[in-house]
Amino acid sequence: MRTSLAWGLLGEGFGGLGGLSSTESGETKVYDLAIIGGGPAGLTAGVYAARSRINGVIFEQGTPGGQIATTEVVANYPGFTEIGGLELAERMEEHVRSFGMPIVAAEVMSITLDGDEKVLETADGTYRVKAVIIATGANPKQLGVPGEDRLRGRGVSYCATCDGAFFKDRPIVVVGGGDSAIKEGLYLTKFGTSVTVVHRRDQLRAEKAWQEEAFKNPKMHFVWDTVVEEIEGQKMVERIRVRNVKTQAISYLEADAIFIYVGMRPNTGFVQGVIDLDEQGYIIADERTLATSVPGIFAAGDVRQKELRQVATAVGDGSTAAVQAEEYLEELKRAGR
Numbered sequence: 001m002r003t004s005l006a007w008g009l010l011g012e013g014f015g016g017l018g019g020l021s022s023t024e025s026g027e028t029k030v031y032d033l034a035i036i037g038g039g040p041a042g043l044t045a046g047v048y049a050a051r052s053r054i055n056g057v058i059f060e061q062g063t064p065g066g067q068i069a070t071t072e073v074v075a076n077y078p079g080f081t082e083i084g085g086l087e088l089a090e091r092m093e094e095h096v097r098s099f100g101m102p103i104v105a106a107e108v109m110s111i112t113l114d115g116d117e118k119v120l121e122t123a124d125g126t127y128r129v130k131a132v133i134i135a136t137g138a139n140p141k142q143l144g145v146p147g148e149d150r151l152r153g154r155g156v157s158y159c160a161t162c163d164g165a166f167f168k169d170r171p172i173v174v175v176g177g178g179d180s181a182i183k184e185g186l187y188l189t190k191f192g193t194s195v196t197v198v199h200r201r202d203q204l205r206a207e208k209a210w211q212e213e214a215f216k217n218p219k220m221h222f223v224w225d226t227v228v229e230e231i232e233g234q235k236m237v238e239r240i241r242v243r244n245v246k247t248q249a250i251s252y253l254e255a256d257a258i259f260i261y262v263g264m265r266p267n268t269g270f271v272q273g274v275i276d277l278d279e280q281g282y283i284i285a286d287e288r289t290l291a292t293s294v295p296g297i298f299a300a301g302d303v304r305q306k307e308l309r310q311v312a313t314a315v316g317d318g319s320t321a322a323v324q325a326e327e328y329l330e331e332l333k334r335a336g337r
């Protein structure tokens with residue numbers, strides 16, 4: 001449905017760079033630029049590409065907004081002291097759509113190279129493009145302990161915004177010591193009788209401002225130097241078996257829910273073997289140009305190897321990648337390719 005709307009809009013908004021325009025040749029749709037992923041990086045790339053009148057298309061298999069769409073509040077994006085994650089995501093999506101940039105609701109399964117062209121196999125058919133910006137972000141990692149899979153959706157969760165309200169007046173456990181664990185743990189204090197953070201070290205990794213807020217919240221408790229060994233419960237989570245890594249002592253935490261925030265895994269399976277990835281699967285891209293190991297493919301946002309993964313840095317990446325993609329397309333045109 002979205003696809004046909006996208007194609008409808010296209011005719012109105014885009015002439016395409018250098019007179020190129022989108023066409024359908026048989027089943028294959030042709031664009032100059034494909035942006036894969038509709039989080040802050042991809043949507044920003046979309047805004048910049050659209051304003052440069054690049055003939056582009058965005059692919060997003062879920063809800064545009066990426067991780068911020070399931071984040072209760074964003075408090076460090078300049079211009080907004082505090083803004084709901086979903087609201088910020090919706091505003092970014094609206095911004096891209098206002099230029100007529102199509103957002104196709106389809107997964108991109110693979111990219112193959114055919115000379116200068118990149119051929120994308122998607123759930124919406126085949127697309128042929130000259131440049132690609134990969135902005136597919138990252139998904140939560142699992143702990144990999146017994147009970148985690150079996151009780152998923154029955155007290156095991158990776159999304160406080162989605163599931164927190166089910167645990168009103170119940171004890172909640174959060175695992176991890178990064179920004180996600182502490183920020184989402186604070187959000188969960190709205191619901192739970194208590195929120196106990198289980199962390200494998202005795203120091204948090206989270207931003208100091210979140211730490212200060214967490215330490216002064218009377219509902220937040222911390223269990224240091226401790227890892228989860230098993231999530232127990234018949235039909236729902238009932239208790240968490242934990243082990244102190246210094247003393248090896250085993251103990252149990254009574255909890256109706258466990259929210260797991262132990263880091264992210266990049267969504268790069270579909271480009272394995274096509275572009276260079278690091279050992280964790282993040283895309284290796286040039287810090288200045290965001291160019292990957294394949295000419296014409298750029299990486300933006302959390303999906304690439306980088307120091308700081310924030311909305312602000314994703315937005316920076318998105319704009320850089322779009323400008324670099326435009327330069328690449330112009331070079332191709334100058335070379336008559």
Ligand code: NAP
Binds near residue numbers: 179204
């Ligand atoms: P993260 O920063 O990688 O933190 C993961 C946490 O989980 C760390 O404390 C880590 O412990 C712990 N951990 C990892 N594997 C574990 C395991 N197997 N068992 C137990 N604990 C484990 O991940 P994140 O918090 O999801 O954040 C991801 C990125 O998004 C970061 O760059 C973060 O800054 C950013 N982010 C920013 C905000 C914001 O509002 N500013 C919000 C959310 C996320 P160690 O500390 O010992 O390594």
